Amino acid sequence: MSKYPTQKSEAEWKAQLTEEQYKILREKGTERPFTGQYNLHFDNGTYKCMACDTPLFESDSKFESGCGWPSFDESIPGSIEYIKDTSHGMVRTEILCANCGSHIGHVFDDGPTQTGQRYCVNSVSIDFNKKQ
Numbered sequence: 001m002s003k004y005p006t007q008k009s010e011a012e013w014k015a016q017l018t019e020e021q022y023k024i025l026r027e028k029g030t031e032r033p034f035t036g037q038y039n040l041h042f043d044n045g046t047y048k049c050m051a052c053d054t055p056l057f058e059s060d061s062k063f064e065s066g067c068g069w070p071s072f073d074e075s076i077p078g079s080i081e082y083i084k085d086t087s088h089g090m091v092r093t094e095i096l097c098a099n100c101g102s103h104i105g106h107v108f109d110d111g112p113t114q115t116g117q118r119y120c121v122n123s124v125s126i127d128f129n130k131k132q
Contacts, residue, residue: 006052017051024124025051026101028094029116033068036123040064045130047121053078054099056108056126057119065111065118070126072119073111080119082107095119 006017013026023029038047047057047070057072057077065071077099078098085094085106095104113119 004097004099004101006054007095008100011072016071020128021050021124024122028103030105031069031124032127038067038070038121038123038126038128039068041070041128043130044126045128046076048127049097049100049102050125050127051102052100053127054097055129056080056097056104057121059131061114063111065120067118067120069105070121070123071112071119073115073117074117078108080104085089095121108114 014022017025023030024031042062044059048055055076057075061072061074063071063073081096081098083094083096087090092106095107096102097104102125105119107119108118108120109116
């Protein structure tokens, strides 16, 4: 039994998500840098989990990091789960949606703002609701 409030079988996730979304959100893949639709996106609103619509980041926390992926300096409190990731010969902190367990990206302690954080997010993992 999953610990996440939103639970679906892998067949249900596959039916809901595109092949690329499934690879990144459910299999912890990564999109190529500088290819994501939200990398240089700076409209006012809320970024949410592509899999379950949970709000993850507000637009005022987004900044241009130059890394090729959307970057934020903080998440909406309680929206992210943090997991130690030792894959690929590195020690990083993976970020998951706290509601459905989907892979969002990683967070690093090299951000340029007062938080010192850089949430490095796959565009495929998020959707955007523009503030009206």
